[in-house]
Amino acid sequence: MRVRRPTVAGLFYEASKERLLEQLEEAFARGPGEKPPVSSYTGRVLGIVAPHAGYVYSGYVAAYGYAELARGGTPEAVVLMGPNHHGIGMPVAASEADAWETPLGTIEVDKDLARRLAEWSEVVVFDDTAHKYEHSLEVQVPFLQYVFGSGFKIVPITMYLQNLEVSRRIGRAISRAIAELGVKTYVVASSDFTHYEEARKASEKDRAAIDAVLRLDDRGLYDVIVEKDVTACGYGAIMALIAAAKRLEPCTARLLKYANSGDVTGDYSSVVGYASIVFERAST
Numbered sequence: 001m002r003v004r005r006p007t008v009a010g011l012f013y014e015a016s017k018e019r020l021l022e023q024l025e026e027a028f029a030r031g032p033g034e035k036p037p038v039s040s041y042t043g044r045v046l047g048i049v050a051p052h053a054g055y056v057y058s059g060y061v062a063a064y065g066y067a068e069l070a071r072g073g074t075p076e077a078v079v080l081m082g083p084n085h086h087g088i089g090m091p092v093a094a095s096e097a098d099a100w101e102t103p104l105g106t107i108e109v110d111k112d113l114a115r116r117l118a119e120w121s122e123v124v125v126f127d128d129t130a131h132k133y134e135h136s137l138e139v140q141v142p143f144l145q146y147v148f149g150s151g152f153k154i155v156p157i158t159m160y161l162q163n164l165e166v167s168r169r170i171g172r173a174i175s176r177a178i179a180e181l182g183v184k185t186y187v188v189a190s191s192d193f194t195h196y197e198e199a200r201k202a203s204e205k206d207r208a209a210i211d212a213v214l215r216l217d218d219r220g221l222y223d224v225i226v227e228k229d230v231t232a233c234g235y236g237a238i239m240a241l242i243a244a245a246k247r248l249e250p251c252t253a254r255l256l257k258y259a260n261s262g263d264v265t266g267d268y269s270s271v272v273g274y275a276s277i278v279f280e281r282a283s284t
Contacts, residue, residue, distance in 0.1 A: 003106060004097040004128065008135040012054045013142060017103045024146040027059035031257065032067040038074055038148060045072030046251060046281050047187030047241050049213065050143075051274035052082060052136040052234070057261045058192070064256035064276040065188075066143045075184045077110045077153045078144055079117070079174055081237035082136030082190030084160035089130025091161035092170070094118060096128040100154060102138070104145040110153035113183060117155065120173035123166050130158045136190040136234060144188075162236025164222050171218075171243020178248060189241040191234025193273030199262050205230045206258065206273040213277055214253045218242040232273075241279060250282045 006015075014020040028035045048065035051058035069075075084093070094114045099106040118124040131137070137156045144152070157170070178185050193209065194202035209230050212220035218239040225235050232238075245251040256276040262268035 001098045002096065004095060004100045004131060006102050006138060007133055008138055009103055012135055012139050015103055020103045020142060021146070023055050023059065024142060027055060027063040028067065031060035031063035035147060036067050036070040038070045041073035041075055041184045044280055045069060045186065046245055046248060046279040047189065048279065049189045049191060049238055049241065049275060049277040050140060051192050051276070052139045052190045053192055053261070053272060053274065057264050057272070058274040061257050061259050061274040061276050062143060065278055066147050068256065068278040069186055070147045072186070074148050075152050075186045077113050077155060077183055078186045078188060079155045079157065080137045080140055080188050080190065081157045081159060081170070081240055083162065083233045083237065084130050084134055084158040085136065085233065086133050087160055088132070089158070090125050090127040092123045092125065092166060093127040093130035093158050094124050095131050095156040096126045100141055100156065102142045102145060104142055105150060107141060107145065107150060108153045110155050113177060114155045116177055116181070117170070117173045120176055121169040123169050124157060130160070131156060134158055140188050140190055159236040164218060164239060167218065167236045167239035168243040170240040172247060174240070174244040175247035187241050187244060189234060189237035191232055191238055193230065193232045193275055195231040195272050196270045199260055199268035199271045202260060202271050202273045206275065210255060210258065210275055210277070213238060213242065214255060216242050216246055216251070216253060245279050248281060251279060253277055253279050
């Protein structure tokens, strides 16, 4: 079995199982409170936007979103989408691995669902080079394991190419999988927001981008990113989630938490913005 080993364990999050569990518990305690009990899958939650910085900086912000996934119940699969920071490998790449490993164990990759998304989107291809060093998806997996254990699969997709058309193609493919295949699926769009600007300026830029997300306006988000020079790294993943949500109406987006690195370091002169946003569907 081909297993993707962790790249940033010991850097972005603790490398030992015991210390990682403590770190995740602390993230929930500082953020939404204790981890909610997990129910059976309700179909209420479509997915979340979650940050991917080191857990020390953004873990408690991410915990708000994962608490909502816990309340939505255990899925069969989670589609993980995020930026390709290193720019290596194919422009939009699904993982070729059979499983991903973290200090909490291994999680199987849903190769069947990945193949469907590749076929239906016509932009996703299989390439592990794009995943070799990338942290944006890896840091989400321990949160999923902490909440759901091992009773689910993942579909990791990195996006170096993040234009509107590519994002919409991926979003349409995800919505088709949910509607036609009936797969109990969550989508995690991994993104930080403004990088290395003064906190007030970063907040203004991020608020404009988040407002577009809350309106489910993928074109509006793209325009804000370009016109205001918002250095959100995973905007393509967010647009793909919006595109899926718009085809699975009625669906709404709700901001759970916004913060920045200065809230941890005390230095607000140059911060990175983080947001946790949940996408919810009408009760099914």
